[in-house]
Amino acid sequence: MFNPDPSAKPVNTKLPRDVIMMVEKNNLVMAIKTLAADENISIDEAKSRIDAYETQLKVKQQQKLNTIASKQGIPNQAISFDREQEIEDNPEPLVKNRVKAASQKQDFKSLQTGMDSKLNDLGYKKPLLPYWLKRLLMIAILMIGLFWILWRVFG
Template structure:
């Protein structure tokens, strides 16, 4: 790092390992405080050193990404950190829309596909579903047994 004040002592570019770990975990406030306390320097100096280390780390990561992308044939524009991320245009708000998961969307697509296949075959849905018919039969049998047992023991 270039030091414009030649009378001051040179900047120690090497940071303690604990501070480096804090920087990598994006715990910058603790890193600045720790560095300032460990080396008895001001917070501004500690912040400058940490900023320099952080930019060097980002440059190093960018170089690694570029070399990996070149090996895989990905253009550099696809991984550039310099440009702003492109946001999707905002969708108009719909009042009664509920976000669904991909799993429920997949089930809805499957259900729509089955319904369309059944419509193509000419299948008509019954008025009462099969499970409701079965429940009605069970209820009628139980009511019949109730009246039989009531007349026998009643």
């Protein structure tokens, strides 16, 4: 269960509604600044009041969790805010995968070969004429056709 510091002196935890909303949304810096500005107190006093409210809030949340857990038959040790996360004893060493700096042509070539190999793996066959060339041919044919029609009408 979450245990607040019993040696701490009691602090007035009554906070304005907007500051409470900031604390609940974990916007602590803005809550401290707002409380200090609204009540003309120092930042340290505002921080201590917000910390007290936060511990009170965590105690209430822990009590609610414990009541729900006891109703469902879950032991209280399974649900706790103050437990430390389990840390691996032997973390895996980090491996750096770096590519040596190369010129622009080599970068483009490697990208092009990688893309070609990926498309080959997918079974994609390249078209005989690229799309942009088809588009240019279509525009040229339309222009020639319009020119021929206009030449026949006005010529």
